[in-house]
């Protein structure tokens with residue numbers, strides 16, 4: 001770094017220095033520095049929510065803080081657009097983000113990958129495109145020093161589940177080739193089992209992870225997806241048996257992030273529709289059990305230090321985001337001990353809400369036209385409701401900034 005200071009703006013040239021060769025150096029490499037755990041692995045409960053990067057990456061950090069979170073999830077680019085080749089994050093932006101995050105002591109930082117990716121696709125073109133886009137996701141995640149990058153396994157289309165799983169494994173391997181993972185861990189998320197999506201069964205996730213065992217990987221489990229896929233996490237007995245199944249297929253120690261979403265869909269309904277915590281088919285009582293369960297905790301020995309609960313709940317009205325975060329702290333039994341939220345803050349303001357409803361009408365028309373596309377691609381145009389909002393917000397109210405990101 002210090003050599004840089006002597007730069008005069010002339011393109012860097014390798015400087016050869018006549019150093020003496022000491023054969024001893026060859027045989028006594030310096031010991032690796034003792035890896036110290038990051039501050040967010042302090043054993044405390046970690047609660048976050050998906051926050052919008054509209055305007056600036058820094059805005060997501062401020063939103064997380066104002067909502068009373070100590071962890072957060074973001075998209076690193078627009079989640080429903082294929083990015084061009086120039087979506088790297090500038091060093092200045094990345095540096096500012098990392099510094100501010102450290103100040104706010106937010107962690108873990110979770111990034112959710114683009115929804116258009118289909119790492120399971122048997123269509124060569126789509127698979128290649130997905131691999132490239134996922135590689136870019138990894139590069140951006142590393143620039144932001146994210147701890148986890150979550151991706152959905154994808155849709156198998158006409159392929160068998162086994163074929164799809166080996167395609168996913170191959171795709172992830174290729175995407176992460178030559179990427180210095182540098183503390184980043186890829187998490188494969190379970191699905192609700194809509195259409196031909198892979199990963200509704202825990203065993204499928206287990207097989208994907210087994211195929212990727214040489215890479216830093218793990219799983220993200222979504223409560224709404226588990227429930228819709230038929231895992232009864234609502235009843236005490238069902239939760240115990242689900243934990244047993246997670247341990248059998250994946251190992252709960254390999255699940256550092258849990259998406260906490262209530263479900264609009266009943267048990268086994270195989271549709272992905274998120275609901276406010278406590279207002280859906282899973283219910284507050286069950287969430288209290290999950291949030292306080294020693295096996296799901298963020299503290300050793302039974303839990304996993306740094307494990308985070310991240311909400312992807314809908315924001316139907318201003319304040320829904322703040323209320324869901326507050327509800328999670330309350331159900332975790334930590335009301336009064338949580339980070340202070342900013343009174344009245346919401347990622348959704350009344351003015352924004354108005355613009356969104358206008359924007360949605362236009363989108364509805366557009367979507368009607370798109371219905372004619374093949375199902376594999378159309379599937380992603382009707383994503384979870386919860387994530388639709390921040391996106392619409394971006395497209396609707398802050399078009400300029402969203403565009404800039406894409407550029």
Ligand SMILES: [Zn+2]
Pocket residue numbers: 189222259312
């Ligand atoms: Zn999720």
Ligand SMILES: [Zn+2]
Pocket residue numbers: 222224225272273274384
């Ligand atoms: Zn979902």
